[in-house]
Amino acid sequence: xxxxxLMVNKQGQTRLSKYYEHVDINKRTxxxxxxxxxxxxxxxxxxxxxxxxxxKLIYRQYAALFIVVxxxxxxxxxxxxxxxxxxxxVLDEYFSRVSELDVSFFNTVFHGTWQAHSSPYQEPIDExxxxxxxxxxxxxxxxxxxxxxxxxxxTPIY
Amino acid sequence: xxxxxxxxxTALPGLFLQNQPxxxxxxxxxxxxxxxxxxxxGITALTSKHEEEKLIQQELSSLKATVSAPATTLKMMKExxxxxxxxxMLGYDASFGYIHAIKLAQQGNLLEKRVGxxxxxxxxxxxxxxxxxxxxxxxxxxQSTNLVEVCMALTVVSQIFPREMIxxxxxxxxxxxxxxxxxIRRKAVLALYKFxxxxxxxxxxxxxxxxxxxxDRDVGVMAASLHIYLxxxxxxxxxxxxxxxxxxxxxxQVVGGKLPVDFNYHIxxxxxxxxILLLYLTMIxxxxxxxxxxxxxxxxxxxxxxxxxxxxxxxxEKAAKCIGKFVLSPKINLKYLGLKALTYVIQQDPTLAxxxxxxxxxxxxxxDPIIKRETLELLYRITNAQNVTVIVQKMLEYLxxxxxxxxxxxxxxxxxxxxxxxxxxxxxxxxxWFIQTMNAVFSVGGDVMHPDIPNNFLRxxxxxxxxxxxxxxxxxxxxxSYLTLLDMENVFYPQRFLQVMSWVLGEYSYLLxxxxxxxxxxxxxxLLMNDSVSSETKTWLxxxxxxxTPQAHSSDTVERLIHEFTISLDTCMRQHAxxxxxxxxxVELMKSLLPVDRSCEDLAVDASLSFLDGxxxxxxxxxxxxxxxxxxxxxxxxxxxxxxxxxxxVKLESYFITxxxxxxxxxxxxxxxALTLHPLKGPSICCxxxxxxxxxxxxxxxxxxACNIWFSVPALIC
Numbered sequence: 001x002x003x004x005x006l007m008v009n010k011q012g013q014t015r016l017s018k019y020y021e022h023v024d025i026n027k028r029t030x031x032x033x034x035x036x037x038x039x040x041x042x043x044x045x046x047x048x049x050x051x052x053x054x055x056k057l058i059y060r061q062y063a064a065l066f067i068v069v070x071x072x073x074x075x076x077x078x079x080x081x082x083x084x085x086x087x088x089x090v091l092d093e094y095f096s097r098v099s100e101l102d103v104s105f106f107n108t109v110f111h112g113t114w115q116a117h118s119s120p121y122q123e124p125i126d127e128x129x130x131x132x133x134x135x136x137x138x139x140x141x142x143x144x145x146x147x148x149x150x151x152x153x154x155t156p157i158y
Numbered sequence: 159x160x161x162x163x164x165x166x167x168t169a170l171p172g173l174f175l176q177n178q179p180x181x182x183x184x185x186x187x188x189x190x191x192x193x194x195x196x197x198x199x200g201i202t203a204l205t206s207k208h209e210e211e212k213l214i215q216q217e218l219s220s221l222k223a224t225v226s227a228p229a230t231t232l233k234m235m236k237e238x239x240x241x242x243x244x245x246x247m248l249g250y251d252a253s254f255g256y257i258h259a260i261k262l263a264q265q266g267n268l269l270e271k272r273v274g275x276x277x278x279x280x281x282x283x284x285x286x287x288x289x290x291x292x293x294x295x296x297x298x299x300x301q302s303t304n305l306v307e308v309c310m311a312l313t314v315v316s317q318i319f320p321r322e323m324i325x326x327x328x329x330x331x332x333x334x335x336x337x338x339x340x341x342i343r344r345k346a347v348l349a350l351y352k353f354x355x356x357x358x359x360x361x362x363x364x365x366x367x368x369x370x371x372x373x374d375r376d377v378g379v380m381a382a383s384l385h386i387y388l389x390x391x392x393x394x395x396x397x398x399x400x401x402x403x404x405x406x407x408x409x410x411q412v413v414g415g416k417l418p419v420d421f422n423y424h425i426x427x428x429x430x431x432x433x434i435l436l437l438y439l440t441m442i443x444x445x446x447x448x449x450x451x452x453x454x455x456x457x458x459x460x461x462x463x464x465x466x467x468x469x470x471x472x473x474x475e476k477a478a479k480c481i482g483k484f485v486l487s488p489k490i491n492l493k494y495l496g497l498k499a500l501t502y503v504i505q506q507d508p509t510l511a512x513x514x515x516x517x518x519x520x521x522x523x524x525x526d527p528i529i530k531r532e533t534l535e536l537l538y539r540i541t542n543a544q545n546v547t548v549i550v551q552k553m554l555e556y557l558x559x560x561x562x563x564x565x566x567x568x569x570x571x572x573x574x575x576x577x578x579x580x581x582x583x584x585x586x587x588x589x590x591w592f593i594q595t596m597n598a599v600f601s602v603g604g605d606v607m608h609p610d611i612p613n614n615f616l617r618x619x620x621x622x623x624x625x626x627x628x629x630x631x632x633x634x635x636x637x638x639s640y641l642t643l644l645d646m647e648n649v650f651y652p653q654r655f656l657q658v659m660s661w662v663l664g665e666y667s668y669l670l671x672x673x674x675x676x677x678x679x680x681x682x683x684x685l686l687m688n689d690s691v692s693s694e695t696k697t698w699l700x701x702x703x704x705x706x707t708p709q710a711h712s713s714d715t716v717e718r719l720i721h722e723f724t725i726s727l728d729t730c731m732r733q734h735a736x737x738x739x740x741x742x743x744x745v746e747l748m749k750s751l752l753p754v755d756r757s758c759e760d761l762a763v764d765a766s767l768s769f770l771d772g773x774x775x776x777x778x779x780x781x782x783x784x785x786x787x788x789x790x791x792x793x794x795x796x797x798x799x800x801x802x803x804x805x806x807x808v809k810l811e812s813y814f815i816t817x818x819x820x821x822x823x824x825x826x827x828x829x830x831x832a833l834t835l836h837p838l839k840g841p842s843i844c845c846x847x848x849x850x851x852x853x854x855x856x857x858x859x860x861x862x863x864a865c866n867i868w869f870s871v872p873a874l875i876c
Binding site for chain 2: 013014016017018022025026028029045046047048049050051053054077078081101104105111
């Protein structure tokens with residue numbers, strides 16, 4: 001079960017956040033900073049599933065933006081990992097080369113996409129055979145206007 | 159482009175197209191960038207948190223003014239809402255806007271309504287008071303002819319909805335299950351799923367409709383209904399066995415490519431997991447097909463399923479090969495999955511671990527801590543008497559490195575589990591190692607560990623194993639090691655560890671031949687005088703000293719101790735000290751009272767104190783008054799006071815009672831039933847023995863005497 005969904009950039013600024021369990025407002029920023037800290041301290045060779053307190057974080061990096069999903073134990077981590085990618089691809093299609101600032105300006109649209117894409121408590125819709133066109137998440141430059149694709153390479157992830 | 163992307167795009171609010179005929183994000187950009195854009199740009203440009211706070215507070219105060227101004231149009235309100243959402247996301251409270259969000263959802267046109275609903279779903283949570291105000295809007299929208307409004311209402315229902323209001327909307331949602339548009343059917347199923355989660359008894363009667371949803375021609379509806387089934391099957395698996403056939407058909411269709419591939423295999427597999435059935439044919443089919451698709455997440459679930467259902471050798475073989483591929487893969491995510499899969503299967507098939515033992519050993523020293531932790535989890539499950547030393551050693555290393563509390567608690571629990579296995583037996587090969595490991599565990603995790611762990615450990619020492627000499631040796635070793643630890647200067651141990659040490663020293667110091675009990679008492683005394691020791695630990699220490707005193711023939715340490723603690727401010731310590739003092743005067747009595755090594759014997763307690771009967775009889779015969787139980791005394795006291803006042807039967811409002819009851823002491827001897835103080839309901843009649851004096855007829859207060867204390871209480875008695 002998904003507990004929260006965050007899009008945070010490398011400087012720690014939250015671009016989008018959606019909580020599926022009630023967390024007090026003052027605790028949210030704390031949670032977000034801790035989460036982004038643990039994601040930032042990981043290198044490329046380390047796996048994308050972090051155990052944090054009593055739940056798991058699954059993160060994926062796209063240029064300077066981290067998409068982090070917090071789940072409880074019953075979730076299949078790989079499925080969520082793919083789901084994050086699916087979400088990004090949908091956004092990419094809608095915005096045609098979506099960038100980080102789009103997230104801030106159109107957060108209502110992002111929430112809408114999220115709502116249409118899945119619902120709380122619903123485990124993600126898998127988007128599987130598209131793996132061949134998967135985008136390789138890149139460590140790109142820090143400018144917030146950089147699009148998610150970065151140096152778009154079409155090598156499959158696996 | 160796959161179907162799901164298409165569907166999502168169509169479901170997205172094409173409402174932007176409604177307002178801007180130019181359509182698309184480009185036109186929308188222009189109108190949005192005015193206020194929100196400048197805010198976002200402003201925030202991004204700032205570097206310090208302090209400046210950000212200042213800017214946001216400024217923004218919030220201007221927003222507050224705008225939303226409360228009567229002249230604000232709904233369009234402006236919508237803009238304000240978006241900015242409020244942004245501010246809340248950054249962590250600044252914007253609760254003044256909640257009510258306006260609800261109003262916006264109620265009154266706005268389609269676009270404004272959408273923003274209003276979105277704001278409501280982000281701001282409020284299930285137990286929020288304002289949520290009730292939304293119910294009416296939702297009901298209205300559910301009945302509207304505009305499909306988008308129905309969709310929005312359903313979405314909000316499935317996100318946050320107060321439980322008490324479910325009956326109000328349930329029939330409307332049930333209707334939507336038969337709607338012609340599949341998106342509405344799908345949202346209705348999701349809303350019902352949410353209801354099932356929060357109030358399962360209210361949706362019992364519509365299980366038949368869920369079945370229809372399962373067989374729905376649209377894939378999305380079917381997918382949504384699977385969630386409900388997953389949940390219901392988790393609770394009661396045998397009740398749904400007849401559905402296995404349909405689930406298998408669905409799975410076959412997905413695998414066979416007949417259904418669109420945007421589907422959640424793993425939900426189905428999880429559902430199937432709950433059945434312990436011989437569906438091997440399907441499983442073989444699935445696994446072979448999955449290899450072609452390379453969908454690894456699904457693969458993982460398949461493997462899990464294979465091991466949960468009734469074992470069939472070909473399947474197990476295939477699954478084992480699969481796990482092998484995972485574990486050996488260079489990609490680290492897959493390695494993680496492989497290790498996780500191994501954890502599931504390891505208990506059923508330990509040979510698998512042997513095949514991959516090289517990889518597992520490599521993973522133990524992997525630079526990634528997550529992989530290490532997963533490997534430790536795996537090893538914990540295959541611990542046996544042969545490999546326990548190595549595994550516990552690794553766990554202790556990891557324990558020393560980690561700083562997070564959750565990790566420590568987890569690991570400490572695991573190690574203790576392995577070593578002190580339910581106090582029946584332990585894997586430990588020899589005493590010395592066992593005690594040393596337990597010492598290490600206690601010193602690292604003493605404060606955060608579960609209280610059962612030290613209790614089990616002490617019980618293990620007390621009850622021991624069958625061999626008496628072994629036990630004595632273990633205890634002797636424990637005592638010696640603790641004495642050494644206590645000798646070390648400037649070391650602070652966790653309180654639980656000190657408690658364990660003091661108990662063991664108190665019980666088993668008699669086994670020592672080199673040190674006398676007096677020396678042990680001296681050490682315990684030093685610890686008692688230490689400020690860093692908590693009062694709970696001090697009670698343990700003084701109990702240990704009490705046990706040791708009859709063995710030490712004469713000790714001025716004990717005298718000093720008694721002297722010190724009989725004047726202590728802590729009443730518990732004082733009690734102990736006085737007991738020690740009186741017992742100390744009679745050594746023979748003390749020896750019989752605190753025998754050596756009798757901790758496992760049961761004490762027979764005479765609750766009626768029959769040995770005092772003689773004493774009581776003597777007292778009664780000399781004219782002493784017989785014992786009156788507590789309630790009898792109180793009744794007599796009340797009947798005495800009855801003559802002084804009249805009983806008042808009043809019809810009280812609930813908050814009047816709150817006021818009175820908050821003032822009246824809790825032990826009020828009231829034979830009347832306890833009152834519930836729910837804010838919405840309240841008792842209507844209550845009898846209070848109150849002494850009421852109305853000082854002036856114009857006064858709005860009663861002066862009330864209860865339990866001999868005067869209170870002034872607002873007169874709201876009707």
